[in-house]
Amino acid sequence: MRWPDLLGFIAGFLTTFSAWPQLYYSYSTKDVKSIQMQFMVMLMSGLFLWGVYGILLRSLPLIVFNFIGFTLWIPILWVKLSESGS
Amino acid sequence: MRWPDLLGFIAGFLTTFSAWPQLYYSYSTKDVKSIQMQFMVMLMSGLFLWGVYGILLRSLPLIVFNFIGFTLWIPILWVKLSESGS
Numbered sequence: 001m002r003w004p005d006l007l008g009f010i011a012g013f014l015t016t017f018s019a020w021p022q023l024y025y026s027y028s029t030k031d032v033k034s035i036q037m038q039f040m041v042m043l044m045s046g047l048f049l050w051g052v053y054g055i056l057l058r059s060l061p062l063i064v065f066n067f068i069g070f071t072l073w074i075p076i077l078w079v080k081l082s083e084s085g086s
Numbered sequence: 087m088r089w090p091d092l093l094g095f096i097a098g099f100l101t102t103f104s105a106w107p108q109l110y111y112s113y114s115t116k117d118v119k120s121i122q123m124q125f126m127v128m129l130m131s132g133l134f135l136w137g138v139y140g141i142l143l144r145s146l147p148l149i150v151f152n153f154i155g156f157t158l159w160i161p162i163l164w165v166k167l168s169e170s171g172s
Contacts, residue, residue: 004139004142004143007135007138007139007142008136008139008143010135011132011133011134011135011136011138011139012132012136013132014128014129014131014132014135015128015129015132015133015136016132017128018124018125018126018127018128018129018132019125021122021124021125021128022121022122022125025120025122026120031119031120032120033117033119033120034111034112034117034118034119034120034121035108035120035121036107036108036111038104038107039104039105039107039108040104041104042100042101042103042104042107043100043101043104045100046097046098046099046100046101046102046104047097047101048097049093049096049097049100050094050097050098050101052093052097053090053093053094053097053147056090056093057090057094057143057145059143061139
């Protein structure tokens with residue numbers, strides 16, 4: 001692996017898995033009050049498009065981490081949608 | 087501009103400025119209770135390293151948007167630090 005790719009993987013690991021403590025907290029407590037819906041919708045749309053951009057650039061870190069990140073935010077969005085409906 | 091770069095700019099705009107509604111809400115209400123410190127620290131470290139990765143790849147969308155994103159999260163982290171200290 002070239003070392004810029006290694007840096008990309010570290011960056012991708014951090015941004016992507018930053019969603020993990022948030023997911024764990026929000027899913028177990030159902031507390032998503034401070035998290036804005038508009039933030040989540042923009043973030044998730046963007047993560048998806050970064051993944052597509054990664055495919056075009058043949059950048060493995062961009063592809064892998066953005067699609068995982070998108071997936072990790074789905075349950076948090078789900079909690080937000082459930083809470084706002086109740 | 088090549089069209090993959092255009093896609094990168096749209097993706098970057100969305101992920102980066104997703105912080106804006108969150109910043110506006112959190113800064114005006116001081117409500118950051120649901121947002122995990124660990125999430126913010128990992129996200130901001132990652133955004134910074136993505137910016138560096140962008141420099142190495144000479145990818146303008148990666149550079150511009152990740153450094154702006156990093157900057158937008160500073161006031162939200164600031165509110166979190168103030169609240170947790172009180």
